[in-house]
Amino acid sequence: MLDRITEKFTDIFRQVSGKAVISEKNIEDTVNEIKVALLEADVNVRVVRRFVNHTIEEARGEKVLKAVNPGQLFTKIVYDRMVSLLGDERQDLDLKGPDTVSCILMMGLQGSGKTTSAAKLGVRLKKEGRKPLLVAADLVRPAAVEQLAILGSQGGVDVYREEGSSALTVAKNGYKHAKKQLYDTVIFDTTGRLHIDEEMMAEIAAMAKAVDPVEALLVADAMTGQHAVDIAKEFDERVGITGVILSKFDSDARGGAALSLKSITGKPIKFIGTGEKLDQLEVFYPERIASRILGMGDVVSLVEKAQETIDRKEAEVLEKKLAKATFTLEDYLDSFARVRKMGSLQSLIEMVPGAAGKISEDDLDDKQMKQEEAIILSMTRQERNNHRIIGPSRRKRIARGSGTSVYDVNRLLKKFEKMRLTMKKMVKNKKYQAEMMSRLNG
Ligand SMILES: Nc1nc2c(ncn2[C@@H]2O[C@H](COP(=O)(O)OP(=O)(O)O)[C@@H](O)[C@H]2O)c(=O)[nH]1
Ligand SMILES: [Mg+2]
Incomplete structure (x- = not known):
């Protein structure tokens, strides 16, 4: 859910957050875009009207126009309004103690x-x-x-x-x-x-x-x-x-x-x-x-979820590997087991800032995951650690060993190469997003 609205908001804030100067006209235009995005997402008309009015009221003040970083301040105003639309605080179940029913x-x-x-x-x-x-x-x-x-x-x-x-x-x-x-x-x-x-x-x-x-x-x-x-x-x-x-x-x-x-x-x-x-x-x-809708990515959830299965150190190593693109097929294989523990890869990916739309659902197919696992398991350790040494004859062997075709092996290697690049970019993006979040919350 929320894919389309997130896409819209990401676009809107990409335009506005970097602006050093914001005019009243900018604010109006942006709020109008927000209005359209909310209505398209089927948000109730009354709720949209309230949202828009409040946002304009707050943003019009001197505060935003004269702020050192007006784009950020404006983003924060919209973010706060969105949080309040969704209910402000997390609400737990209101249960009695265990000695009663x-x-x-x-x-x-x-x-x-x-x-x-x-x-x-x-x-x-x-x-x-x-x-x-x-x-x-x-x-x-x-x-x-x-x-x-x-x-x-x-x-x-x-x-x-x-x-x-x-x-x-x-x-x-x-x-x-x-x-x-x-x-x-x-x-x-x-x-x-x-x-x-x-x-x-x-x-x-x-x-x-x-x-x-x-x-x-x-x-x-x-x-x-x-x-x-x-x-x-x-x-x-x-x-x-x-x-x-x-x-x-x-x-x-x-x-x-x-x-x-x-x-x-x-x-x-x-x-x-x-x-x-x-x-x-x-x-x-x-x-x-709210941060997911605004395209800031659900950084907190992601970190929490990942921590259940990867400890901090492991995560650091992984992140370094991703950043340097020294991530190998061996690591990729490891990640399958982790993904299985964490639930669906799709729900995990959705929480990575900027990842929506970059990794297609086809890449996340469970059947395909099993096939890829088989292919990687048919490689030697050396090959897993440096997939670039795998030549045509080895590809044939690997295909036979894993009950797949050379086409499947080629596809995996190509996809893996592409994935390393995407991940490298994403890691950088994640850092930027986390920083932005902490600035917003601070
Ligand atoms: N994808 C998805 N399906 C759900 C979810 N919750 C329920 N369902 C499915 O929706 C259908 C109806 O659910 P059910 O619990 O029988 O609804 P009830 O008639 O209100 O009791 C079932 O096929 C469920 O598996 C959910 O969060 N996600
Ligand atoms: Mg029922």
Whole structure:
């Protein structure tokens, strides 16, 4: 998500951030471009209007026009506004201590990702040391109970199920069960409909009354357009929501509507779903998403994610290698294992400043990764450390050894050469971006 808007903003700020002098006309033109970019991204019209007015108001002051570095100051104003549009601070779940039971109610339309998100949340809370129980209180959608049971067992989270009762009864009994068995968190999966209807609302309202949730989370599909805002408002009026899980953030939806939710409903986005797998639920950090949208790259997230698997020293060595282009096929091979640990390469690449669009998705195909692995494994260590010594006859041997063709081997070598160059540039760019971020935050 957000690819297109990021591209737009990157362009806009490339023009403006380097300017030594900025006129009122520059500001107006830039704000106009921003307005178009936001509207194209499907950000709610009211939100755009507010954003634009505030930005102009702040930027018009003497401050920007007379600043030593007006481009940067202006960028910071827009960045701050974007952070505030997205919700300012990161909002955690508001759970009670482990000696009582905290209930979390999942709500949303059919297919929005409730069941998946319930399971993801369970997995996450378990990792944090809590004792969660999933309650299968969607008895309408065929196989919904089974779906939750499967996800629960995949993620090692217990599931309470009971066929033949009403959803409300299941919810009440699930809650009792949790109390008796000393679970500290209960996550209720509920029924969604294709559209908001009275029956669904009444059922969820009754459930909320019965279990008194500390969190009532609306699961909103990021691909839903402006309608998402109405849905959120209705759920909030009827049941009261405490926050939003934005699912399918990994889709190529424009996403602006979803990002308008906070501004319009006042309810924070707490998590984003970034894939179908159980570990693909991330905390929503407004600052990071804002910097990603503005094309500054999600430097902080990237560093954090990478640190889980590479220690600092290793990273320094890698960065030096990248910068000097002494990165070898051996290192490339190592990186496959790391990428597997970190999740998808695509989501990682998206966080590298300036990388969007430079590395195509074709390069990131898992099947291709396996093929490349096989090719590199068929090389001698010497060849892996200096791929330029691999001549035509060796290429034939390597192709045979790896069950591929000379064409595949050539393609890998060409791609690797190109990648080294791109990475070299990117590392430099990353440093620049990190510096810019620290200046902005400082
Ligand atoms: N790509 C992607 N797919 C998701 C995400 N969350 C849910 N899905 C998929 O969306 C579909 C509907 O999800 P489900 O949890 O059954 O929705 P529910 O009807 O609200 O319970 C399933 O195929 C999920 O795998 C996400 O964050 N990213
Ligand atoms: Mg479901």
